[in-house]
Amino acid sequence: MKRIYILRIIAFILILVIPVITMNLKNNQISEIDNKKLIEISDVLSGDFTTNAEEFINNRIGFRTTMINAYTKAMDSLFNYMIHPSYQYGQDGYVFSKLSREGFDSEYQDTFSNFILKIQDYCNSRDINFLYAVEPSKTTVYSEYLPIGVNYQNFNLNYLLDSLTKNNINYVYTGDNLINAKNNYQVFDKKYDANHWNETGAIIGISTILNKLNEIDSSIDKFDINNYDIGVSTHTTLPVSYFPINEETITYELKDSSNIKNIDTFIDKIKISEHYSNFAHYINTDNIEAPKILVFAGSYFNNKHKFLTDSFSEFILVHNYQNILDIDYYINLFNPDIVLFESTEYTHNSTYFDATSMKEISYNKPLSSYSNLINSQFTNLDNTYKINDNYAVTDLSIPLINNETLYSYVKVGDRILDCKTITDDNNHQHIEISIPSSELSHINEITFYAISNNEMEYSEIKINL
Numbered sequence: 001m002k003r004i005y006i007l008r009i010i011a012f013i014l015i016l017v018i019p020v021i022t023m024n025l026k027n028n029q030i031s032e033i034d035n036k037k038l039i040e041i042s043d044v045l046s047g048d049f050t051t052n053a054e055e056f057i058n059n060r061i062g063f064r065t066t067m068i069n070a071y072t073k074a075m076d077s078l079f080n081y082m083i084h085p086s087y088q089y090g091q092d093g094y095v096f097s098k099l100s101r102e103g104f105d106s107e108y109q110d111t112f113s114n115f116i117l118k119i120q121d122y123c124n125s126r127d128i129n130f131l132y133a134v135e136p137s138k139t140t141v142y143s144e145y146l147p148i149g150v151n152y153q154n155f156n157l158n159y160l161l162d163s164l165t166k167n168n169i170n171y172v173y174t175g176d177n178l179i180n181a182k183n184n185y186q187v188f189d190k191k192y193d194a195n196h197w198n199e200t201g202a203i204i205g206i207s208t209i210l211n212k213l214n215e216i217d218s219s220i221d222k223f224d225i226n227n228y229d230i231g232v233s234t235h236t237t238l239p240v241s242y243f244p245i246n247e248e249t250i251t252y253e254l255k256d257s258s259n260i261k262n263i264d265t266f267i268d269k270i271k272i273s274e275h276y277s278n279f280a281h282y283i284n285t286d287n288i289e290a291p292k293i294l295v296f297a298g299s300y301f302n303n304k305h306k307f308l309t310d311s312f313s314e315f316i317l318v319h320n321y322q323n324i325l326d327i328d329y330y331i332n333l334f335n336p337d338i339v340l341f342e343s344t345e346y347t348h349n350s351t352y353f354d355a356t357s358m359k360e361i362s363y364n365k366p367l368s369s370y371s372n373l374i375n376s377q378f379t380n381l382d383n384t385y386k387i388n389d390n391y392a393v394t395d396l397s398i399p400l401i402n403n404e405t406l407y408s409y410v411k412v413g414d415r416i417l418d419c420k421t422i423t424d425d426n427n428h429q430h431i432e433i434s435i436p437s438s439e440l441s442h443i444n445e446i447t448f449y450a451i452s453n454n455e456m457e458y459s460e461i462k463i464n465l
Contacts, residue, residue, distance in 0.1 A: 113163035115358035136175030174205035259286035269392035291337035
């Protein structure tokens with residue numbers, strides 16, 4: 001009997017100790033359960049020690065994933081109750097993202113709308129067509145299946161749509177067509193992927209976007225379902241989760257994609273957020289007269305490029321969020337005919353689109369807006385300049401002799417590109433620009449133009465390559 005007690009004590013101690021000694025202490029770890037970055041040990045001492053320490057232990061303790069999965073499966077099987085950090089059940093077996101109290105922030109929505117106006121004006125002043133597309137969440141489309149007692153009013157999205165209209169922004173909201181279509185089609189899977197539309201929903205939403213783009217430019221083809229083979233696939237777990245499901249979903253694949261060429265020239269060669277780094281580039285060899293489009297999109301467009309590439313001669317997609325702030329950089333690199341900016345209602349907060357950055361960001365006026373400037377050479381090159389060529393993108397940094405430059409530009413062949421005029425902590429200015437290396441391959445000289453702070457003078461600076 002004594003041995004049994006000892007064995008029980010040893011087993012109890014092991015149960016307590018093993019999760020501690022197997023704690024995940026590695027840096028830059030992502031939780032397999034809820035797809036979030038785990039707090040670092042160096043962050044424990046920053047801010048509230050008790051809260052941070054508790055989070056560190058709870059998220060990094062050994063066998064966390066195994067224990068949560070076992071508990072989750074048991075609660076689902078026995079009580080039809082979902083215990084999960086990212087998901088929860090609604091009515092009739094629908095799965096939604098974890099719901100929180102609905103807040104309303106009109107100031108943020110106005111900031112976001114004003115930022116969109118800012119980039120629309122930037123594009124239009126450079127003869128680039130612009131469209132903003134906003135997508136609804138599953139919560140909006142299937143609100144009747146939310147948990148009993150949840151009354152989702154969608155205050156923020158409704159306010160944003162009104163603000164977009166007041167700002168005369170060229171936009172399309174795909175939610176109305178998705179809500180109308182749900183009576184005949186499942187546009188978000190009942191269980192799988194609470195955060196994104198399924199492929200049927202994507203086709204309805206993207207068709208809505210293409211129809212709007214066709215109104216802007218009739219050479220843009222509308223979506224044609226006849227170009228796709230229809231199939232079925234089965235999901236066995238929720239996304240980024242081990243929560244078991246068994247759900248079929250409709251899939252669509254291009255019957256012939258031989259005309260769509262995947263271009264890898266700029267992969268790992270461009271400036272892009274390390275946290276939002278999706279990038280894709282395609283050329284359509286069968287539709288070379290169609291416009292070239294630059295798309296800033298979120299995860300709703302993941303694996304959905306196949307529904308867009310046929311309509312354009314060239315399709316470039318950049319992950320949105322932080323990267324949209326650098327729209328001038330990407331326009332310089334890809335020289336699009338159209339810019340499409342897409343976002344989803346639940347991303348309209350500073351976690352994704354930082355309010356302060358959107359307020360503070362400013363862009364060059366178009367050089368063509370200036371006339372009767374005096375060529376005074378008020379500034380010039382200071383010492384040597386730097387060139388870095390990675391064989392896809394050439395970065396130039398041009399130091400100036402003073403800090404009297406407001407805007408700067410460079411002429412490369414027949415193109416005028418906007419430069420960044422940067423003033424450092426020592427009040428010294430330099431010009432930065434990134435240019436496709438292919439555009440410089442047959443050029444021996446480029447010309448920079450600097451506009452003075454009073455916008456009455458300009459300087460020409462010629463650089464030999």
